Amino acid sequence: MKKDKEMVYPGSFLSTEEEFVPGKNAYSDEEGNVTSTTVGEKDLDMETREANVINKTKIVKPLDVGSTVIARVSLVKDNSAMVEILSAEKDGEERKVLKAYASIPVSSISTEYVKSVKDMFRVGDFVRARVAKVVPWGIDLDTRDREMGVIKAYCIECRKPMKMFDGSLKCPNCGASSPRKVSADYSQ
Ligand SMILES: [Zn+2]
Structure with a gap:
């Protein structure tokens, strides 16, 4: 069966309730019309008899505690x-x-x-x-x-990236060492 790739918007008519039940990003109103709640691609699933709207916009949440x-x-x-x-x-x-x-x-x-x-x-x-x-x-x-x-740390003397030697940071270029609060995943 041909896939319906129609773009729809919030409030767009998708189907009647008799034909399809509201699926993802859809609701049915008092008159029995299945309507979109978002911008996306209309997707009428013939197997589940659901009217969906596929929203392809990647929603990125803001950074919060624990990030x-x-x-x-x-x-x-x-x-x-x-x-x-x-x-x-x-x-x-x-x-x-x-x-x-x-x-x-x-x-x-x-x-x-x-x-x-x-x-x-x-x-x-x-x-x-x-x-x-x-x-x-x-x-x-x-x-x-x-x-x-x-x-990743840089040598304070010569600015070259420092490496871990026996659990402490040393500059492979000039030999300077300086302490840091190093992550267990220090990248060599
Ligand atoms: Zn150095």
């Missing part, structure tokens, strides 16, 4: 690190980044005592972090979990 972000450190302060969020996801789904800048408060960096934020993050590092708080004036991130933290 995981990839961010780049832009400023290291005494009591926090400021980062620029590059991407966000939750349960494997992409999340929209509305405000690009976020903060990692010193108390949310590590489960261990943090003497200086500079021992945890440096400007230019890439970090993975969890969204802990979303308020109108900003986003707070948390990197205490073992898979959270720096996933």
Whole structure:
């Protein structure tokens, strides 16, 4: 049977109730007409006798508490690190980044005592972090979990990417080492 590929809009007539029952993105009104609730492709299923509207628009929800972000450190302060969020996801789904800048408060960096934020993050590092708080004036991130933290660090002396050697970060170029709050998934 020929597939009906007609585009429909909210309120578009799809079928009468006698022919098809409302399926996805459809409802029936008082007069027994099955009507679309969205923009999409009309799909009349001959087997289930359902009138559906296939919505192909990918809806991306905004980032919220519990989302995981990839961010780049832009400023290291005494009591926090400021980062620029590059991407966000939750349960494997992409999340929209509305405000690009976020903060990692010193108390949310590590489960261990943090003497200086500079021992945890440096400007230019890439970090993975969890969204802990979303308020109108900003986003707070948390990197205490073992898979959270720096996933790529750059040498503060020569700017080359650093590598893990026996559990600590060293620059393969100049030999400098500097501590970080490293993620368990540090990318070599
Ligand atoms: Zn170096």
